[in-house]
Amino acid sequence: MTSDAKLIFQGTAYINGQATGILLPSDEPLSFWGGVNPSTGEIVDRHHELSGRYLQHSVLAIPSGRGSCSASGVILELLRNGKGPNAIIFERQEEILTLGVMVAEEIFGMAIPIVRLLPGDFRKLLGLGGARVEVRDGCVRIGKKCSKDSNSCSLVLAVDIDRPSIHAGSVNLSPIDQAMLEGAHGEAARVSMRIILRMASLLGAKELMDVSQVHVDGCLYTGPASLAVAETLRDWGGQVRVPTSLNSISIDLTRWRAQEIDPVFAGHAQSLAQAYIDMGAQPTFTCAPYQLESAPKFGEQVAWAESNAVVYANSVLGARTMKYPDFLDIAIALTGRAPRGGPHIDANRRASLVVTVAGIDDPRTVDDSFYPLLGYHVGSVAANRIPVIVGISSLVPTRDNLKAFGAAFATLSSAPMFHILGVTPESTTLDAVLSKDLEIQSISVSLDALTSCWEQLNTASPGQDVGLISLGNPHFSLQEIRHLAQLCRGRQKGDAVTVIITCSRACYGLATQAGLIKELEKFGIQFVTDTCWCMIGEPIILPSTKAIMTNSAKYAHYGPGITGRQFVFGSLAQCVDSACEAGFLQRKPLWLISKGHEVRDKHQGIYRVDK
Template sequence: MSLLSLSKEDLEMLDGSHGKAAQQAMRIIVRMAHIQQATELVDISHVHIGGSIYTGKGSLNVIEELVSNGAQVRVPTTVNSISIDRSQRGVWNSGNEFDTNAGRLATALEAMGANPIFSCTPYVFPKTPQFGQNVLWAESNAIVYANSVIGARTNRHGDFMDVCAALTGRVPKSGLHLSENRRGTLLVHVPDVAGADPSFYTVLGYLIGKHAAADIPVIEGIRQKPSLEELKSLCATLATSGAVGMFHMVDVTPEAPTLEAALGNVEPQRRFDVTKDQLRQVWNELSSASSTTLSMVAMGSPHATLGDLAELRALVSGKKKHPRVEFLITTSRFVRDRAQELGIVKDLEEFGVRISTDTCLCMFNSSRVPSDATGIMTNSGKFAHYGPGLISRGIYFGAAKDCVDSAIAGKPVISEPGWLRS
């Protein structure tokens, strides 16, 4: 067991001077510090709680017990997507036990003082963490984004560690909180492509994640700085197909102004040269469906950004979806409200889009999808990966334009992207 140095306030929380909930949380933090062989705890500036998904009464009971013991967050804390859309009664909230308990879990987190943004993209909200700050962010894509794009510092943790960190403001100083553990170890060379879009970064992330294992990838060869939406797509699939918690992109991410800086001025442990044939293979394998008709298009995992909705608006302008096809997008209320102010929501609804907030596609299960739904399509690599297991049927994957074209035709219409042909 490591020799752990605790501050006066840490010890006060442990002896119950700050209340029973803080004491329970600090005991878990200290236990985890010993497991991780940390010698000290570190202050954090922000928490994003990922344990907001209702997975059974155990997950609810723990949080409600903490609330009954006086739990209150000590640092700014936001809440990830939840299992229901609380803004739409009768659409997602059937009144059954699952929905009721999922709502109770969200309410309990609010009672602790957490900000109910109910989103898996906390980095699009105001007051995000700053470069170099220690945080505890849960939700796999947000973890990768925080470490890589923002340059904040967080590890990948299991559920309830996020809540314990929020109640104590402390985490073990280990893993990616330590500078020596943040250097890249896997050098990834990407071929030059023309017309890269979010689908390219989705496929690239999925491919690298499968090869990265526990390594930190350093990506070189990207000629044009990716947009927020493209980086979101990359972060999501890096953390879906692999256990990646951080990457560097040379001359793009803040800790990689040069290749040498990203690698910590040492040789990489491994090298991986991406080929277009490998990218094409991933593009094809992300589609697991075989239906010749289409019942649903589902987008927004991770949550759609304002840029995503603006891109979709341009694609659907003056068009109408097939009456048989449901077109669903999940996003946060924050993004939806901004899109509404700009008239984007109205234009999307005229095409036939339904926007759902609070929840996310990865909270789907078979009961959330019509039993007669055959073909389902997405532009989300994350949902293409998890969806078949969640909803017990195959899913088609394509770019945003493919999703729109398919929704209009009422059948899968997928074209090999230009970046594969260039």
């Protein structure tokens, strides 16, 4: 360690190793998927305070990750291409990014140190941005501030590539667990069991458990590393031991040529999907597996990845799953075993935050934009706490409303679920869902808070032409397609506006049988299956498109960083109006400005959509 060190902190080493770098601190959690460019290391979440900064040569200090389960894939890509941070410091327990580094260590023999500090020590780092930091295992030392042209903060990594030993006795192993760990069921199962046990140790789980199904999110192509992991496990003889569905992939397998997708990229995406199919997974290709006939029942123990799907499964279906990171999902599928921890256990499904919504008790006073805005706000204040929302049961939210709420909630929160009193299946009474062990906090939600969320999600400039209406993030349901058809009947889409829906193959087939696809295609709507908006770029999004309108708070949050476009957020009906009406003025929802509420928003709440 250096002689100029000023502060020394001792934390918990999630990943051992040694590194130096320039401290890049933030008090705001960060999703690497949609928030960091895996090719360049730039932080592209345009709502984050570190937007525009680069991770290379840094020691990143954030409270935790948040949002997508695919962040583990992004950190893996960053490590493989040398664009990642030299080390990461967390304030809270963090599984998704840590898992990505564990996979890098287990499969590729490379890693960076990860340390968790006590909250008080972590808080001391926040004002020290730019300082030289040295990390060795669980020890963090802060030295003098680096000059801008200093080369002294390059990566000094000394991780022993001999894999960490799995301590017998830290997790009680069944005979099948032990056999897999010893290699009796092949190399893929052996490495998968090592990864599972390392995560179980981090979670404090004492044993593993059977799961009835797995939903794999790691099938989207983030770069060469994601493909290398899948093909390595397949080539090692990996075969799933439980029914396994696949999340959205990076292309529409049936239309990518007509969409003029780069053949090289399409080839990589196809190879990745095929590797998982070769291991026995089903080509469902949807980010909304809860819409499939195979959706789990109440109380069923499953292992799902994809943040919105996890939140929906736990909260709306009452199934039980942790927010599994990419690559841990396939490891569980190849073994059929998962750590008995997190929301698999009753005590870890309890709420510690009560969110009261006042003044909105009539379903006629809100439209469908209410639910993603509320979810976005609750996610921002919940952080890693499970909330229970009180005061909206009289609105009788539909499952699609809950899908929109959950996707927005999962964008900003790392919590695996929510409760809505009188709506979600476990929330029969407040006492039934409140934690007995954690301090309970209470907040109320005002129209001012939701107005602020609306302003954050509407990033388009006044008068900016909207060239694309994007629907289906998460994937559109059959009910949403049917409702959209009703809104479009007797109307005509403007020539200068493109409308595209993403949905699953299964939903597309049902909508075709119902005659809805033909009807909406006649209106001018295009359909894309297999992939989702978080993976779509040019040329599906035309280069001439300056602004995109969506009814998804999730996409309105991630979209500016992913696409480089400005965004307009509104209800489904407003999206249809924007597609049809020349000179249509996009304003705040009426429910946000009702009851004498003062209009106070940037750009006066007006966004123009011209033909």
